[in-house]
Amino acid sequence: MDLLTLLHVFSVAFVGLTKGNSPLPAGPLNAAVGGNVLFKTKLDPTPLQSIIWGFGTVGTIITSTSTEDTITPGYEGRLTVNTSTGSLELRNVSTDDSGIYTVTIIPQTGRVLTGTTTLNVQVPVSNVKINTSSTDLMEFSSVRLSCSSSGSTPSFHWFNDSSEVTADRVQITDGGSTMTIVSVTRYDQGPFMCFVSNLVSNGTSDPVTFTISYGPENVTLQVSPPQKYHPEGSDVTLSCSAVSEPTVEFTWLFNGVPQSGKGAEFRLMNIQMNHSGSYSCEAFNSKTMRNETSQPLLISVLKNISDVSVTSSTALPVEGQSLNLTCDASGSVFTKEWMKDGSNLISTDNIMFYDNNTVLSFKNLRRKDNGRYTCRVISPISNDSFTYVMDVNYGPENIKINGPNKIYVGKTLKLSCSAESTPTATYTWKHNGKVIHHSSEYTKDSVELSDSGEYICEATNSVTEKTDSNMRRLEVTRWKCGPGCIAGIVFGCLAIILLVAALVLAIVKKKYLMEKFSKGTSNRTEGEGQDNTAYGGSQELNYADVRFFRNRNGGNVELGQQNEVSEYAAVRVNNKPPATSSPPTYNAHMERVKRPAPQPDYDGPQYAQVRRN
Template sequence: MDLSNSWLILFFLLAETGFCSGDQLVMPAEVSGVRGKSVNFTAQGFPGDVSMVTWTFTPKTGSSVPVYTATPTNEKVPDAYKGRVKYNRTLHTLELSSLTPTDNGVYILTVVDSKLDQMVGQTSLRVLEPVADVTITSNMPEAVEFNSTVILTCNAKGQISCTAKNQLESLTSATFNLTVNYGPELVKKTQDPVLDFMKKGSNLTMSCTAQSSPAAEFIWVFNGNILPQKTATIVLSNLGEEQSGNYSCLAYNSKTQRYVTSEVTKFSVLEAISGTSIIAPTSPLIAGNSTVNLTCTSSMGKADSVQWKKDGNPLENSNRITFSPDGKTVSILTVQKEDSGEYSCQLKNKISSDGNNYKLTINYGPDNMAIKGDKQALVGQPVRMDCSFASFPAPTFVWKFNDTVLIGEEKECLTIPNFENFNSGIYTCEAFNLITGLKRTATHNLQVKEAAQEQNGLSSGAIAGITIAVLIAVAVIIGVCIKKRRKVSEIPSPY
């Protein structure tokens, strides 16, 4: 047994035992409806805490039958009235459609509150035949002069007049104005702009129209609550997120006592995304040692999705790159130097998008240490050795000769202007990265090249020319080293 049946049984038991006396609900003594159309029964004086509403119908002949029963959470319509009954819980109005002459009779409304007190109201329904086309009828097909009395009956709707004529004269009746109250019908609600998602702070206009005589009055409903506006058009200015929901309008005719509801419009108010930034670690990141989390946030608005890119290409999951469930945080496990680059995130919702970039720097090295230069040199010849490396930031350097530190030689290149026999030996380049704390070395064996025969037979002028050329070469080598060292030192550091 469902809840509505239980309440209905309780109602009839209370009615039979006289458990409560019952106050009166205010209802019109009689309402009229047109065959084939609808009629509304409206009552006033409802209690604030309704537990059950019951409508019953007593025909002119026969016993009472239930029409509609409702509790706060359930409702029941008998099979005989399914598809013909609608009940508006807000206005306490019962609509009965597709009227037939068998609907003539008394309709009784019984309301039970939470204390089981009972209120009763009743009204009578008269079902009228619809007005048909204009016709004229006569009480006889033919008449005899001075002998017959002719009665002509004119039936019509609208503004009409009737005229009687014979062969000698005619007489027209006074104009009769017939007013037919109808509606509301064809209730339509429009919205401008027509969007499912509205930007916070924007404006929205809604209008309601209906065919009705007299003109319909309008009631606006938001999420089941009646709004204070009673006009055909309402404007919602500076929309807030709390105004998201369902909107509809009710058209009401005070003459026909009918309410008709429009279709329901649903939209959501969203805040545009702005102030997007990427939160990253402030401590230095070291290749092979650090893990980094990049988080995309915004100061305004909520995002439905987030897209990450690195150097303009989509960033995807891998064995080292993972994303949080909401996609806003990307984690890079055990960063490598290849992870350096420009990262971007783009936040989106139904009405906006916003993004930002972040340049990620990974400190690494020194790696791939090596010394580039000749293995042999002639006595008196300038010699240059270059220490190559892979490192960020650029390391500091120490040069050693046969494990003895060469004072003042702290550049990545070492120059010997005039090579002598005692310069032969093992040269060591030692590089140290201040951020990673790593130190790497490379060695180079430089020996004298026997070439005494190449010096025989040279004139003093040739010797002087060679000496000048050597000095120029040494100056160029020193300049190149200084310029290269300055270029390395100008590499920007994010710290």
């Protein structure tokens, strides 16, 4: 036995003593077939005397000193030792290289170091595949997936998309290579993948996706426009939908009878009353061979309300009688409402409704029942109304006669008659039982004593056929003058006499004032050279306004409206000494002032206004 072998045996013998100072890290090491593996020590580079590596039952596979390497046959070209750290590289490994490796390192100084580690050499994972009997499944069926691969000691994991499969409905068998989905649902479509791994590699299969047939279910029927009632002549579209894979075929039913058409829509154009009924759709899945029918949908086709009318049981309503108002209409009638003057009517002791509000009945008409009665006919798609105007006929009653009870011979007699009545009553006048006039008013000029007696006014209502009357007694007498009358005549005559006397006095007084006025004027001339300055001097022009005279009793006597026309007289200023002259008379004065005044050669004429009242 050579020296190196002895040293290796010695080191192995004392391995227990140096185990605590193993130069190798904790193992094991894993390598793939055909790959390289490095057994790296924990030592820093340092001069070493010798390095010995051994493998399992083979023993020493390489001994390395500072001068040479000794390699066991079969390992030539596959081993390399780092002489400064003791690390070993093993190349092109195979599964036969799996096992326990030992190392003995003898430094130039110090104690001997020994260590062991394990190498696992495995075939890499490859060719990962999923096998299944079918990818076209029915909901609630079962499916089995098998995963196969190449490689050493594979480990299997299953994924649905990116999530690992752990559902209760899944069974994993055959070391994980087989997955069974029990009671497949529509959510188990995948994609499913198989992940295979070992110590040295891993691989994933191509995804597998299932087509899962299910349904039909949740079959739903809708109508457009979305309403229960539809006007006659309109268009209606029915739409059917279902949850299903693959897409279903639809069959339409009207009152349970199949109709033509297989699409998801069923159109009703220009619908009529005979289209009213129950509609439903049936969905059929040719894959699952299942079918399901929707809930029935009721379509009601209605006619618009038209031709509303209200008729009365009698043409002329009379107070105290009964009356029925009947409301009729064409179209689809649902309800009828009655209103009076815009307010809803309700049943009372006197008002009743019959035949679903078709008839409005009055038990006993009253005049307060006058008004506008409206019947409103209503349906879900339209409404219309009609108004009937009721005038309750009544009377005559409360006959009243207006006129005198007593009148004098020769006077005019006027009598008028009135009555409460609808329509207006006709009137007849009777005098002492004899018809004398046909009108509400009776007039007679210059009555006589024979016109005394009973005057009767008869009022007749042509509708109610009622007559009522009232009587007025008239007394015609001659006129007589008593003591009071005579006294009145005397006083009247005296008043007239006093009035005449006052009038005469007023005229005399007026004439007097006029003459006085004429004397007060001065410096007036007609151009003949007459000078009146002797009577003028510095006297002022006076005006008199005579309109009223007071009589002896203190009363005023009005003369009436007087002429207020103003007249003007020319006054010539004469500076010559006054000549003796007498004043003109009133009449002469009036004649002069009416003539045009002469124009002087000096300062010009001056005028004074004289108002005659």
